[in-house]
Amino acid sequence: MFRIPRGTRDFTPEEMEKRRYVERQMRTTFQVFGYREIQTPMFETLELFTAKSGDTILEEIYSFTDKSGRKLALRPELTAPVIRFYVDKMQMSPKPLKLFYFGSCFRYDRPQRGRYREFRQAGCELIGTNTPEAYAELIALAYFLLKNIGLKNIRLNIGDLDVLSSMLRTLGIPKDKQKQLTPLIDKSQFKDLTSMLHTMGIKKKKIDEFVDILQTTDTQKILEFLNKNTSSKAKIEELEKILDLLRNSFDIKNYHVNMSIVRGLDYYKGLVFEIDAPVLGAEKQLCGGGAYELIPLFGGKNIPTAGFAIGFDRTILALEAEKFVFPKPKTDIFIVPINNDMMDISIKIAQNLRKEGIPTDIDLLRRDVRKSLKYANAINAEKTILVGPKDVEKNCVTLRDMRTGEQQIIKIKDIPSKIKTKKLQ
Amino acid sequence: MFRIPRGTRDFTPEEMEKRRYVERQMRTTFQVFGYREIQTPMFETLELFTAKSGDTILEEIYSFTDKSGRKLALRPELTAPVIRFYVDKMQMSPKPLKLFYFGSCFRYDRPQRGRYREFRQAGCELIGTNTPEAYAELIALAYFLLKNIGLKNIRLNIGDLDVLSSMLRTLGIPKDKQKQLTPLIDKSQFKDLTSMLHTMGIKKKKIDEFVDILQTTDTQKILEFLNKNTSSKAKIEELEKILDLLRNSFDIKNYHVNMSIVRGLDYYKGLVFEIDAPVLGAEKQLCGGGAYELIPLFGGKNIPTAGFAIGFDRTILALEAEKFVFPKPKTDIFIVPINNDMMDISIKIAQNLRKEGIPTDIDLLRRDVRKSLKYANAINAEKTILVGPKDVEKNCVTLRDMRTGEQQIIKIKDIPSKIKTKKLQ
Known part of the structure; x- marks a missing residue:
């Protein structure tokens, strides 16, 4: 027997139905916001990822060499490939570009709950604008992507790396020393942060004042801490404009300003945000994003860029933890030919239902009625149609409701109208 | 600048729209036939593929070693992973199992038209039945998958490896020598076949009679050639039952019996079929499948299995070659705030349309009306809504049809009802 590779998964029909439901809902939300889907290859040249994330990424990347000796890597994330695509083929497109994607990513990591070696991401990039309304729309999109799939309890945190940097400068920490502090800030390890600032x-x-401000949601207090420094004031005003649009135009009231959001990656600039599902406990982050600068690094002409990624697998875990009721996979109709002479007419009935878009199955094992009904139950069929010679002689069949057990004899020509069921979307 | 790996592709929004259209249609067809979707990892242990296809596959497979020294491979096809999944986790499920899938596959091959190093397959497996009605339904499914996406001209060829083997035995060729002939038969190289049979x-x-029979579509002639050998007679009768169901119950008249269909792989048994798109010339095969025996090889309990795979990329080439008109990606509404004070109300209007499922975009670059309309044109917007202070004072906006240039002033509250547009599916 062959085994599935460690850290990867097979998805059963039940699981796929959940995943396709979430993908379908997310795609609709992206599209109603004017975003359009793109796709890039499953692997890229290895240098693409080391250029973006440094050599530390080699530790957790699946790489291989092709026959011409070129180093390739299974993509660990999707922003680098999308920006490569942009630099290569879309620099001349009308701006802004609103691009979204779904795709598998790969991480050579110790598998644990909600973390797999192959995992799925949804995400988007907004290229060519940095207005407050653009950023507000981007955050609103992330928020509604998660809301529209049915998540009830999510927490949206919004920060700003420029403001954080000003705060650290106000404290007297020069730019080159700020980097040592950001991991502690990112993980809200305020005790360790305090002692490091002390040293x-x-x-x-x-220090106490600073740690307080890291945890405040009040932009006025941040501004006071910054001592109304002019350039910081403009930054805070821009942030306030974004928050104002979220509140009043996008009707999103429950956001939290949080200057300890860092995102830990060098290419983020200015606005950053994260969305958590508190129901998941420690591994609760579903979405992370912000404004970033990656295009010049990849050889393109600099232009404002922002985006976010959503962890697809963890989003499904969050829905499950909230006991969300996913649409159930089902076969609407199961057809049972009473004997083998009824096969031709049974298939014709099945084909007529299928043409109407109604999921229809038929016994393919020449089982008796009892066994067929048992199978129909096992595949969640809503109704069965029993096709027997006596009924067929009168151009009829027997329609059975599998939940109530109720049976009625109906005309063959009336079948589609009697099957009151939703068509497939 | 970083380059895309050789033989792989980036897909633009226009291309993705085509691909998602085909996938959506195919998924619906699979589901109305009672099939349910599954998914397996992008890579598997290398032995899985060498067990199925022999060591020759190593030539064209992307393989790599993980940190525990295990050889892994990007999947070159999907039947082996699906059967591994079945043996591992689905042997106890009620039969028959009807499973379908979509996924990327990888082949380390010289890139050429319609052949890429990363390519997409659609396919299915039917596990647990070998009745004529099961095989007829499987062939019908393949046929309707391609028909329902809008292909006009396809050719369905049906063969049977057991019948071919009987024919070769009738000719006096023992089982062990038959293998030498099958590649020539598969490629219809009848001249070379004739001389090899001569030697x-x-x-x-x-020989002439045999080559004739390889090209006949008349099952009676095949039976005559076989000299009414009893076991062959049962095989031919079963094939005729399948053809009869296709013709009469599934209403598929234009199939071709063709005993030169071989499929070239050892694990195929009995029924085989292929569907071509003649419009594509030499590289015309879109679909191939049949009955096969792979489960025992993977350590499972033997049970009848059949399935087929469709080349997704070539299917799209065929649609393009037939000048199929794909649904066009478009944004229905583009909103233009006349000045920056109109931003808040403009976003509110956008959000109300988005809630109704209408793809809506809005100017995010504070452009003037002329430039905004140019951009709206570039993204194929059907209508624009101009939001200006004078109109807004009277609770109105200006709705502009981008095709006709026609403009009308309408009440803000009437916008959704005035936007006569289809919702997203």
Whole structure:
């Protein structure tokens, strides 16, 4: 027997139905926001990913060499491939470009709950604009992507790396030392942060104030901390404009300003945001994004860029944790020819239903009625149609409701109208 | 600048729209036939594929070693993974199992028209039945998958490896020598076949008769050639039952019996079929399948199995060659705030349309009306809504049809009802 590779998954029909439901809903949300889908290859040249993320990524990447000696890698994320695609073929397209994607990504990592070696991401990039309304729309899109699939409890955190940097400068930490602090800020390890700032010679009162501000959601307090420094003021005003649009135009009231959002990657600039599902506990982050600068690194002409990615697998875990009722896979109609002479007419009935878009199955094992009904139950058939010689002589069949057990004899020509069922979307 | 790996492709929004259209249609057809979707990982252990296809496959497979020294391979096809999944987790499921899938496959091959290093397959497996009605339904499914996406001209060829084997035995060719002949039969190289049979000592008259029969579509002639051998007779009768069901119950008249269909792989048994798109010339095969025996090889309990795969990329080439008109990607509504004070109300209007499922975009670059209309044209917007202070004072906006240039002033509350457009599916 052959085994599935460690850290990867097979998806049963029940699981696929959940995944396709989420994908369908997300695709619709992307499209109603004016985004259009693209796709890139499953692997890229290895340098694409080391250029973006540094050599540390080699630790957790699946790489291989092709016959001409070129190093290739299974993609660990989708932003780098999409920006490569943009630089290569879309720089001349009318701006802004609103692009979304779904795809498998790969990470050579220790498998754990909600983390797999092959995992699925949904995401988007918004290229060519940096207005507050563009950023507000981007955040709203991420929010509605998760809301529209049926998640009830999500938490949206919004930060700004420029503001955080100003805060650190106000504290007296120069740019080159700020990097040491960001991992602690990102993980909200405020105790360790306090002692590190202490060793850097910052006064206790200032440190406490700073740690307070990292946790405030009040932009006015942040502005006070920054001592109304002019350039910071413009930044805060822009952030306030974004928040104002979210609240009033997009009707999103429950966001949280949070300057400890860092995202931990060098290419993020300015706005950053994350969406969590608190129901998931420690591994709760579903979405992360913000404004970033990657195009010049990939050889393109610099232009404002922003985007986000959603962890598809974890989103499904969150729906399950919230006991969301997914649409159930089902076969609407199962047809049972009473004997083998009834096969031809039974297939014709099946084909007429299929032409109407109604999922229809038929016994393919020449089973007796009892066994066929048992199978129909096992595949969740809503109704069965029993096709027997006596009924057929009168141009009729027997329609059985599998939930109530109720049976009625109906004309063959009336079957489609009697099958009150939704068509497939 | 980074390059895309050789033999792989980026898909633009226009191309993705075509691909998603075909996938959507195919998924619906699979589902109305009672099939349910599954998914397996993008890579498997290398031995899975060498067990199925022999070591020759190593030549054209992307393989790599994981950190525990296990050889992995990007999947070159999907039947082996699906059967691995079945043996591992679905042997106890009620039969028959009707499973379908879509997925990327990988082949380390010289790239050429319609052949890529990453390519997409659609396919299915039918596990647990070998009745004529099961096989007829399987062939019908393949046929309607291609018909329902809009292909006009396809050719369905049906053969039977057991019948071919009987024919070769009748000719006096023992089982172990038959293998040498099958590649020539598969490629319809009848001249080379004739001379090889000649060197094998077969009489010219017999050879000519055999080559004729390979090209006949008349099952009675085949039966005569087989000299009414009893076991062959049962095989031919079964084939005729399948053809009869296709013709009369599935209403598929234009199939061709063709005993030169071989499929070239050892695990096929009995029924085989192929569907071509003649419009594509030499590389015309879109679909291939049949009955096969793979489960015991993978450590499972033997049970009848059949299935087929469709080349997704070539199917799209065939639609394009037939000048099929794909649904066009479009944004229904583009909203233009006349000045920046109109942004809040403009976003509200956009959000109301989006809630109704109408794809809506809005200017995110604070452009003037002329430039905004140019952009709206570039993204194929059907209508624009101009939001200006004078109109808004009277709770109105200006609705502009982008095709006719016609403009009308309408009440804001009437916008959704005035946008006569189809919702997203």
